[in-house]
Amino acid sequence: MTGGSVESLLRDHLADPACAWSLGAYGAVAAFSRDPAEPVTFRDDGRIGLATARGAILLAATPDLVPFAYETGFTGGWSQAVALCLPEAACAMGGRAVLTELGPDAAAVRAQDRGAILFDLGLGLRAVQACVRVADPGLIDDLRAAAGRPIFAPGNPVGPILFAAGPHRVFLARFGRIEVYTPIPPEGRASAPGPHTHILPKLLRLGRTHAATAPIPPGLVPCAALHPAHPAKDAAGRRAGFDAARHAAFGRLLDAWGDPALTALRRMVLAGGEPDPALANGRFARSAIRAARAQVVAMRN
Template sequence: MQPSPNGPDATVALLREALANPTTAWSLGSFGAIAEFMRDPNEPILTLPDERLGMATTRGAIALTPSSDLRPVAYETAVSSGWNHTLALCLPEATCAMNRRTVVTELGPDRNAARVEDRDGILFDLGLGLLAVDACVRASDPEAVAQLRAGVGMPLFDHANPIGPRLVAMSPHRVFLARIGRVEVYAPIPGPGGTSPEGPHTHVLPKLLRSGRTHAATTPIPAGWVPCAGLHPAHPYKDMLGGRIAFDVGRYEAFQTLLYRWGDPELVAIKRGEAETPGGTVSSRHAQSARRVADAQARYLRGEIIESLASDDEDAEATA
């Protein structure tokens, strides 16, 4: 029997190729809590000291341990100014679960840290109760460790928890864990009114966390699967920070190749005009989005200019 063209070996090859490309960004998290890793083309990287796939920089790290049931799912979603694209890394709902702690919990030294020098740092689960991700922080400074220990046993967002008001000043390493690996962020946490730094960063949004969702309603993840992480290839009209660039046909075609291989065949057929109505596994909402993406891409390919600069982030999509 021939191996599946989209089997585990193909998935590992996909991850290796994406990791080697500095224009690919990465995310690991859930709806409302996410860690992102990216790097500059000439940024020095450190090879991981073990067999995990990934790398570290002075700003963050990614370390992946793909399992045989890891399923990449490529998709595009329509937004006001055009479209977003992602290749989600999904696990079966039955096997994706992490610890789902609901209070701040001290876990001890982080022996699996991406960098050897961080392995004596003390890891604390923030207790966000997410299905497929443990959102943690790590500290080595004794004062920071003591401040984090003062909040152990309480929910992070409890007004009585002393961690919340001190977290920005402490700026511990953020370490997001899933069954498929981890993303670490070393950059300082921006203060109130601040913006996320260029490069690796995290978002924790309590309002979205309260929904209990694993992903936005606009995201066409197959039933029974949960996205734990994602890779974000270079976008045709946006840079890594969402700023506009001249439309790049090569980037467009590169993601179409991924979409046709790793995307939902029914949605791909709808987008290409080969199917008019969705079947039993695709919602009308996702089918409509696929058609909107096709229309927007056709306008870009014809050289037309779309003036809207509306936000393209996932949080905006979730309210659509």
């Protein structure tokens, strides 16, 4: 994991509309993406960010921010990401377990949002605060009345109130934030493409910072991720013709920011070799090999 500048990594991918972003933990995630033709305002005041009419992202290349690039193989394909991690000792946020008013969001990406009130939803996340931002006086009163209680407690009306109102969702980590301005979709309906949030109580109860399939190095906690354009999928996740340039670009990210042992297994498979079973002994090694084999198949189609 000895890549180039973390700041360059963030800047280059924020400038690419084909790159998507996420910030959160297992069971609670805010996602940001934009269309190539979508109007965008860039911000650079020591932090790096941009805003559209549907959402915003703001990041800082702090000294303790560690990128980690990886692929995950599964039946019929693979995923890829660069996790943005912090050391375990430096990642903690509020850790609140009840709805809590935080005051005006002075750090909002857009100036017009800085007088609105932030409420921490109290999801008890270790490295992320999942919040809503509210400007409507009536909704502020409703949330203040519900403060001090878990939002998923039986009989707590705040969940349906938030679903109906659809306020801004603001997810915060020590090095940045994602803001989502789009409406909350009705229960059972998928979010529209673009900025959105997911909060899944069943997964939250597991208390994980990330999926068990992600080979995050010990001692690091992933708080966010960048998702470069996939070589074999379009922006909606549908299968598309293989893009060799995208594939090569993520290979360079793996070389710079990935696990050298997993990256070596990938190169061996892509070159037509068969990894030594002793080297492939482990969940993450087997996943890296599956990902590389799926890429070989995609190159041929």
